[in-house]
Amino acid sequence: MAVLRPIDVVFVHGLFSSAEVWTSLKQLIAGDPDLAGFVTVHCFEYDSPVIRLRLDRRIAEIDDIADRLRTYLSTELSEAESIVLVTHSQGGLIVQRFLARVLSGGQGRDLARIKRIAMYACPNSGSEFFLSVRKHAGFWRNPQERQLRPFNRAVMETQRTVLRAVVNAQGCTDTECRILIAAWGGMSDKIVPPIVSTGMFPSNGILDGDHFSVVRPTDRDASSYRVLKAELMAAGSPEDAQAAASGEASTERQGRVSVAPPFGRRDAPLQGRANLIASIMSSSEKSKAHILAGLGGSGQSR
Secondary structure (H helix, E strand, O other), X not given: OOOOOOEEEEEEOOOOOOHHHHHHXXXXXXXXXXXXXOEEEEEEOOOOOOOOOOOOXXXXXXHHHHHHHHHHHHHOOOOOOOEEEEEEOHHHHHHHHHHHHHHHOOOHHHHOOEEEEEEEOXXXXXXXXXXXXXXXXXXXXXXXXXXXXXXXXXXXXXXXXXXXHHHOOOOEOOOOEOOEEEEEEEOOOOOOOHHHHHOOOOOEEEEOOOOOHHHOOOXXXXXXXXXXXXXXXXXXXXXXXXXXXXXXXHHHHHHHOOXXXXXXXXXXOOOOOHHHHHHHHOOOOOOOOOOOOOOOOOOOOO
């Protein structure tokens, strides 16, 4: 068995949460003989209160937290050579904003030591859970919660940057940096349904559990632990490092995973797309490949 290179794992929690959410995963990693000696665990913690009562303090916005994460990685983990970011819920949006802000500043090469990103239950297109209550709570002005509302423009612009300049990047330059991103959803998660947490990323999967239990596995046989362990083992393998350096890792990974067409699973006839469907189904030699583009939730999967 090849000797694995050292990996620093950074856990990023979600809205109204704390580093305590990672207790189970941290304990399982610490007790796993396969990971002993090459995985070091860290928790990036930020303040995420439901409401702020003190008038002299504010609730940090997502951009503030993303910039704090950048500072954390450049100072507390300045010596780390290989980093894996693991997120839960809003933590995935924070990491994506961090990536986009670094790239927008033309400093994409600073991301080279981030080898992989693993996201649990990330609300990529927002969370509709108790949305009407959240919107009409006139006394409640929480900037972090507002980022979780469906079709938030800042979130969508961030995700376009991440897909273009991270997931589909060809290398690592000032304006792009290829990083493998895995997105997982909990099968019984009603707060962030799996289609929301996994839909936009080609490397994805459905795990046992709900929004909270998906990051609290009880043993090393749990699906949520097994997928994370596989990511850590891959990030620490010399073969993965060589493939990434030669530009082969992303192509191979993307070729193995894809979004399965939902044939036969439409719950109702698709309306108003007759001409589009006809052109897609056309046997014309010039119409063998098509790209469907649009805002999240506008019907591409259908």
